[in-house]
Amino acid sequence: MMTDTQSTPPAEDLREETAAEAPEVAEHDRTAELENQLAEAKQQTLYAQAEIQNVRRRAEKDVADARAYAATNFARDVLSVNDNLERALSSIPAELREDERVKGLIAGIEATGRELVNVFQRNGLTRIEAMGQPLDPNRHQAMIEVPSDAEPGTIVQEMQSGWMIRDRLLRPSLVGVAKKPA
Structure with missing residues (x-):
């Protein structure tokens, strides 16, 4: 124990x-x-x-x-120069284009327009296709509806060209869109 x-x-x-x-x-x-x-x-x-x-x-x-987008404001400003140049060229009557005295001047203005478009392309600016395209609210701004035989919603008139800078919208196209005739 x-x-x-x-x-x-x-x-x-x-x-x-x-x-x-x-x-x-x-x-x-x-x-x-x-x-x-x-x-x-x-x-x-x-x-x-x-x-x-x-x-x-x-x-x-x-x-x-x-x-990539540093020149956006400058490009927007220069687009108005391009618009004025295009308006000037489109306002020249056909008979004046045949006149030997102004042919050189017109050729110079057209060459200036082509060079401006080349400068735009080198800097990433591209024109937006509008005529005959369906309205894309991301690229086009409809200003008027035009009675037309074209499919409703199709662009039948371009009042001002639209432009992209690379993949961004710089300026929308101002367009007229087809509607059914009354």
Whole structure:
């Protein structure tokens, strides 16, 4: 049979065992907490890197757009010069075009118009096709409806040419659209 002294450890021995286990538990909790903080810091770093990359991409896109579309206001202003040149050429009567005294002048004005169109093309400006096309509200602005045998909604008159600068609308075409005759 066991004696009392053998069956229960003295209180002093219990205190020593508990004191020895307490630092191990505290150290384990502290390690887990530090691992959680490290994982959270890694996650925040990844988010920050992703945000920096997004900002860099946006800045690069903004710079590319600025380069591509920097001349937009200038191009819009020069289009009025092109319009006036086209109106001047279209207003010359056929009999005057045959007159030897003004043939050179007319040829020079036409050459100037062709060069202006070439400059537009080199800088990404393209004329919008309108005549005979269905009305596209993204490219054309209907000004009037014209009774016509053409399919309703088809452009039958162009009052002012429309232009694109690369993939953006610079100026819509001002057009007349066919409607069924009354």
